[in-house]
Each structure stands twice: as structure tokens, then as C-alpha cells.
Amino acid sequence: MASSASATAAAESNAETAQKNYKIVQDAGDFAETEAQRPAFDQAKPIEVTQSPYPQWKYGEGVPDNGASLAQKHHEIDPYHPDRPMINNYRLLVSGIAPRPVGFLSTINNQGRKNLSPFSYFQVIDHDPPMFIVGFSSRPGRVKDTYRNLKETGECVINTVSENMIEAVNASSIDAPYGVSEWDVSGLHEAPSTTVKPSRVAESVFNIEGKVVDIKEFTDHQQPGMSLAATVLIKATRFWVKEGTADPEYSHIDLEKLRPVGQLGGISYGRVVSTFERPRTKWSQEVPKSDLLVKLDAEKPGHQ
Ligand SMILES: Cc1cc2nc3c(=O)[nH]c(=O)nc-3n(C[C@H](O)[C@H](O)[C@H](O)COP(=O)(O)O)c2cc1C
Numbered sequence: 001m002a003s004s005a006s007a008t009a010a011a012e013s014n015a016e017t018a019q020k021n022y023k024i025v026q027d028a029g030d031f032a033e034t035e036a037q038r039p040a041f042d043q044a045k046p047i048e049v050t051q052s053p054y055p056q057w058k059y060g061e062g063v064p065d066n067g068a069s070l071a072q073k074h075h076e077i078d079p080y081h082p083d084r085p086m087i088n089n090y091r092l093l094v095s096g097i098a099p100r101p102v103g104f105l106s107t108i109n110n111q112g113r114k115n116l117s118p119f120s121y122f123q124v125i126d127h128d129p130p131m132f133i134v135g136f137s138s139r140p141g142r143v144k145d146t147y148r149n150l151k152e153t154g155e156c157v158i159n160t161v162s163e164n165m166i167e168a169v170n171a172s173s174i175d176a177p178y179g180v181s182e183w184d185v186s187g188l189h190e191a192p193s194t195t196v197k198p199s200r201v202a203e204s205v206f207n208i209e210g211k212v213v214d215i216k217e218f219t220d221h222q223q224p225g226m227s228l229a230a231t232v233l234i235k236a237t238r239f240w241v242k243e244g245t246a247d248p249e250y251s252h253i254d255l256e257k258l259r260p261v262g263q264l265g266g267i268s269y270g271r272v273v274s275t276f277e278r279p280r281t282k283w284s285q286e287v288p289k290s291d292l293l294v295k296l297d298a299e300k301p302g303h304q
Contacts, residue, residue, distance in 0.1 A: 014225030018140035023087050052276045060292045099262025099270045104159040106198040107149035115145045116182040118169050120263040130236035138229040154212040155196035159204035163259040195237040205245050205258050209238035
């Protein structure tokens with residue numbers, strides 16, 4: 001009994017120390033004052049379609065900028081070096097791997113308590129079967145409620161995040177006590193799901209009901225006082241697309257209607273206001289158009 005009490009006290013003290021050293025949530029200073037100096041968000045901004053950066057690009061050309069993109073050398077970093085603070089890896093990764101889509105996850109626990117939180121260590125990773133991945137970061141103390149719920153019940157709804165939802169979505173990332181529903185914090189609305197218990201977000205253009213198929217916990221990386229980091233693989237069980245946002249076959253969502261928000265570095269988000277296209281190519285059709293491809297084709301292994 002005594003040893004279990006002292007273990008709990010040690011765990012609490014470790015969590016307290018870990019909390020003191022944990023600086024992931026950036027202090028934005030007087031953000032209201034900073035934002036007041038900026039231009040208003042243009043809700044009606046159309047999405048412009050332009051040419052690609054180098055429309056005349058030829059096979060083998062790399063980046064046709066006269067070597068400008070090769071001028072600087074790279075600096076090598078060991079992410080695990082004892083002198084490298086974890087926060088530097090966090091800042092580097094969220095600013096360098098950007099924009100990231102935001103998966104807005106609705107889950108419930110075994111008692112039916114609801115949770116809603118955003119995750120940008122998130123991606124669709126296949127369509128056949130439709131598969132998604134979500135990464136849960138280590139933090140001082142307990143694991144994230146969403147992760148706990150996914151482990152307990154194996155169910156979720158992944159909701160897309162459009163520009164008009166971002167304040168509500170960002171607010172739902174607050175570290176609410178376990179069991180407090182971010183549905184109430186955000187003011188977003190619930191819609192019923194069919195194949196899983198958690199609700200869908202009615203405001204989202206696209207909802208994906210899904211079930212957990214695998215979890216990888218990084219036990220070997222866990223630090224004293226910090227929760228376990230984990231990655232969860234989710235398989236879709238049902239799609240819901242808002243009417244009027246897609247083609248008649250529900251095979252393509254209109255970007256003008258989706259208006260996706262991407263997470264960038266720091267506390268920045270980005271919007272899509274300009275796009276360009278590049279056709280996908282086939283070797284057999286492209287070889288006759290390019291001397292380089294003719295040469296590579298002639299040199300391929302087994303070619304006589
Ligand atoms: C846009 C956005 C993206 C986020 N992405 C992640 C993420 O990928 N992984 C993560 O562990 N936390 C992420 N967070 C932080 C979580 O949302 C936050 O820790 C939240 O409180 C977790 O809620 P929960 O404990 O109710 O699951 C993100 C926050 C925001 C605002």
C-alpha cells in the first residue's frame with residue numbers, strides 16, 4: 001500500500017517537473033492587439049487558378065532557376081542528441097512539414113462521454129481500403145482524451161475543417177479536464193452517425209466514420225512524467241458529404257465549398273487561395289516527345 005502511494009507521489013512529481021519544462025503551447029502575448037493591426041479575413045476571396053511555376057519544364061531539368069535552389073548547403077541535425085531540446089524538433093517539424101490537413105476527431109469514452117479535438121499529425125493514407133492515420137503527442141501527465149477514447153471504444157468520426165469553422169475548432173484544442181465535452185466549448189453541432197457511436201460535426205463538409213485497426217505505442221521513447229506517444233490507424237466505415245458540395249456521383253468535393261484550412265508552423269493556419277494543375281504522364285506517351293527519355297529508354301536494363 002505504502003509503496004503504491006509513494007509510486008503515485010513520484011509519478012505526480014515527475015509530471016509536475018515535466019509540465020514546467022513543457023513549452024509546446026506558444027505564448028502569443030496580447031494576441032487580440034496584434035490581430036487588430038492586420039487586414040480583415042476576406043470571406044469571399046475566390047480561388048484563383050494560375051499556370052504552374054515553370055510551365056515549359058522539360059524532362060531532366062530539375063528546378064530551372066540557374067542553380068539558385070542549390071546555393072545553400074544543408075545543416076545536419078540528430079533529433080535525439082542530448083543537447084537538442086524536444087521543442088526544437090516540434091517547431092522544426094510543424095513549420096517544415098506544412099501545410100497539414102486538420103483531422104477533427106469526435107470520440108466517446110466507455111461511459112458515453114463525448115470529446116472533440118483537432119489533430120494535424122493526420123493524413124488519409126489510402127483509398128482502397130480508405131485508411132487514415134493520427135499521431136498523439138506525448139505531454140506532461142495523462143494521455144490525450146481522444147487517444148484514451150480510441151483505445152477504449154475503437155471508434156471515431158473524422159471531420160474536415162473549413163475556414164468558417166477555424167475559431168471553434170482551435171478552441172476545442174483546449175486542455176479541458178477528462179470528461180468535459182469540447183462540443184460545448186466549441187458550440188459546434190452534432191449529427192448522428194450510422195456505424196459508430198460518436199457524433200458527426202454537422203458544420204463539416206465531409207465526415208468519415210471509422211474504426212481503429214491498429215495502435216503503435218512508443219513505450220521505448222517515454223520520458224518521466226510524460227504520457228505515452230502513440231500512432232493510430234483508422235479504417236473508414238462510412239462517408240458523409242454535405243449536399244451541394246460535390247458532383248452528382250459524390251466522387252469529387254468542390255474546393256470552393258470545402259475551403260480547407262491547413263496548419264502551418266507556430267500558431268499559423270493557411271488557406272487555399274490559388275491552385276495550378278499538372279497532368280499525370282505515362283512513359284509510353286512521353287518517350288517520343290523527349291530526347292532524354294528516348295536515351296533513358298534505350299539504356300534501360302535488358303534493352304537490346
Ligand atoms: C490545429 C491543431 C492541431 C493539433 N494537432 C495535434 C496532433 O496532431 N497531435 C496531438 O497530439 N495534438 C495536437 N493538437 C493538440 C490537441 O488538439 C490538444 O492537445 C487537445 O487538448 C487534445 O484533446 P483531448 O485531450 O481532448 O484529446 C492540435 C491542436 C490544434 C489546435
